[in-house]
Amino acid sequence: MIRMTKLADYGIVILTHMSMERQGSLHTAHDLAARSRVPVPTASKLLKSLTRAGLVLSHRGRHGGYGLARDPDTISVAEIIAAIEGPIGLTECGTGTEGACDMESFCAAKGRWAPINQAIERALQDVPLSAMRPQTPTGQMVRLGGIAEVAP
Amino acid sequence: MIRMTKLADYGIVILTHMSMERQGSLHTAHDLAARSRVPVPTASKLLKSLTRAGLVLSHRGRHGGYGLARDPDTISVAEIIAAIEGPIGLTECGTGTEGACDMESFCAAKGRWAPINQAIERALQDVPLSAMRPQTPTGQMVRLGGIAEVAP
């Protein structure tokens, strides 16, 4: 139902937890998994993907772990999703990859999707990771895709 | 990858074909399947769903068939997708249905998705079925989610 995969969902949850800590601090995969209640191997797999995409930095060896590569305000939900499940778009066509759909050559709607897909991607780019955190109890304003909300 | 199902995709293609005909005209499932190159049983299944949702009208018996229930300008892509695959939203949470995700009770991001899902739904509501047709060779203006485009 136009769902993103749970992997991407969990990835965002994990990064959200990470964003609630002091930036630059390291967290082990085990730690993050426990906090987000995602199974450890799954969390580990996600963190690997996110590292490869450059969204988190990893440090190996003893006292190693993962940390956000950038400020949570500059990491968009779109980037996270793209890192985990690839290009964003509702259809096979119009997302850069050609020839994915075998109806392309005679499809009446082909090409009409590109602007829609881009609009959705843009909407997700406008949501920073910092907006996914639970709202602060201070009533701090949170930007969210152009929509401003105030915590109760 | 945040894909809608192919069923929904095909549904839109079929409706697009239907919208290119004189409104009110009837088309058999077989006819529409041939024109859109979707397998007949699949097209039939889709048309049934669309009928149940009230987007197309059906007429049984000899010389029966399907026809659009409303003007193509007043049918949104969002409606079509919702008719075929249910509520629109990237996540289980924040789409009306409660308790779908078993992490809801302790999820850091829960609740933060509702506005995003709504934004996407709104974007799809802004795209009328008529905008999915191949552009006319006359350079006719086509509204598309707030973006105006001109055919070459």
Next chain:
DNA sequence: CCTATCGGGACCTTTTCGGTCCTGTTAGGC
């Protein structure tokens, strides 16, 4: 009455998601 058409499911096959595990590799600490 006969037949073309829709209506509503049951059903199966294929894909992909979600999750696990194993085998390196790195780097701090003793």
Next chain:
DNA sequence: GCCTAACAGGACCGAAAAGGTCCCGATAGG
């Protein structure tokens, strides 16, 4: 210098959903 806590990469597998097929019943023209 070795030991061990962490990440890296990928193979693997079960379950779920998607995608497609088929059948039988209900309608309504002719």
